[in-house]
Amino acid sequence: MLSHVGPWLEEEAKQQKFYDSAFTHLLPLCMNHHFSTRIHAQATICKMWRQCKSLGLDNILSKFALVEGCIQFNDGSNATKNTLKLMESYFMATFDPVRDYSIETIFLTLPKLTCLTDEEWLPPEMFSDMDPTWLDANALKLLSLYNGRDSLNSSKSGPWRVKxxxxxxxxxxxxxxxxxxxxxxxxxxxxxxxxxxxxxxxxxxxxxxxxxxxxxxxxxxxxxxxxxxxxxxxxxxxxxxxxxxxxxxxxxxxxxxxxxxxxxxxxxxxxxxxxxxxxxxxxxxxxxxxxxxxxxxxxxxxxxxxxxxxxxx
The missing domain is CATH 3.40.1280.10 (SPOUT methyltransferase, trefoil knot domain)
Structure with a gap:
């Protein structure tokens, strides 16, 4: 979740505060004794570091310059192959919490990709009988029934409806x-x-x-x-x-x-x-x-x- 928040914060001051806090909490986890926790923290930091470069957050890049050195040192190392594999996964490389916001993503695609049991999947067609969109009283925009992004649709060939x-x-x-x-x-x-x-x-x-x-x-x-x-x-x-x-x-x-x-x-x-x-x-x-x-x-x-x-x- 952390790796998706920063770019969508509107003010630079909020971005600076967010990344400062995120790196402070994530860096110790990169040496955690639990393998899964360790590689997820490393992959998240690598992605967020690239975001900081793209956003031009020089204060963060200067404060946590150690991260750049660690990333360069580990480039091409077999020790980081699991981290690199995780960074190529759908959630890290493709998923966009704003553009992929739809009924299909929430109730079908994400449950599939997180290996939730089949009985928990809800295809978007189940909602189409009522209305193609849901509108909350305080909603700012309509919630789409289907997701139109090709990258998201292609990712759904992972966990299939029938195995x-x-x-x-x-x-x-x-x-x-x-x-x-x-x-x-x-x-x-x-x-x-x-x-x-x-x-x-x-x-x-x-x-x-x-x-x-x-x-x-x-x-x-x-x-x-x-x-x-x-x-x-x-x-x-x-x-x-x-x-x-x-x-x-x-x-x-x-x-x-x-x-x-x-x-x-x-x-x-x-x-x-x-x-x-x-x-x-x-x-x-x-x-x-x-x-x-x-x-x-x-x-x-x-x-x-x-x-x-x-x-x-």
Whole structure:
């Protein structure tokens, strides 16, 4: 938070006072014995030092000249690689508390990027049914529903609504023939490979945008595949009682909304996982993993029985 305040203070006197106090409190934290506290303090000081240079705050630059020497000494050092990595993060390098002020940023983007549980995310569409803007009695301006900055929108490919990196990893582990996602752009995100443990290199991945998904599924049906959806409906089959066909396409829905009604009508069957708790709502990637495991178990059992019968003959 400290690294975003200074440039938006209107008077130079306020800026001088702010940075003076900030550096005084932050510098001791740069030597803190807690690793996370230490690198966050170092990254914040580096960013604020650049701000002071840009704002021309000569009194601060003179008073804390030691900071400049430390920054120059550590440039290119392996000891500062974690600090540099943190400075390249969205919050340090891109986020702007004024230009990014919107319903979408507050209730969706920031909860995603701070790894808040999926149930806490509120997409801006939930607010659009009432009014595209919120106006408080004392508000100076309208609060936008969406954020239009490209840099912010591109950052949202990190923590996804459905954990497609986890599903990719699980699909590869269980030997799934093909993994279908809405956009290949997720694969170029640096977080994807680290979280999927490079599973995308070992499994065929196909891009099918949402607007073409219905036609894709119809085509798969014509090729003899059974469309199996992981969804709780009045006619859902229990996973423990269902026998998967060998040629199966497993369809997973979105968090909260599930599988769209337009796709449910195409499915050959909906399968639900038996649950004992009160919530009765598993995360999508967990449901997908359970169904993939059950499919793999059944196929393995079928192959074992077939092999045994052939040996008997």
């Amino acid at each position: 497609i990196h986890s599903l990719c990893r699980t699909s590869e582990i269980f030997g799934i023939k093909e993994y279908v996602i809405g956009s290949m752009r997720h694969l170029v995100d640096k977080n994807f490979s680290s979280l999927s443990v490079t599973a995308e290199k070992w499994i065929p991945i196909r891009e099918v945008p949402s607007e073409y998904l219905q036609n894709f599924l119809i085509e798969k049906q014509r090729d003899g595949y059974a469309l199996v959806g992981a969804e709780q409906t009045a006619n859902s089959r229990c996973l423990t009682d269902y026998e998967f066909p060998m040629k199966t396409v497993l369809i997973l829905g979105n968090e909260r909304e599930g599988i769209p009604a337009s796709l449910i009508s195409l499915l050959d069957v909906c399968v639900e996982i038996p649950q004992q708790g009160v919530i009765r709502s598993l995360n999508v990637h967990v449901s997908g993993a359970l169904l993939m495991w059950e499919y793999t178990r059944q196929m393995h059992s079928h192959r074992t029985k077939t092999s045994s019968n052939q040996k008997s003959l």
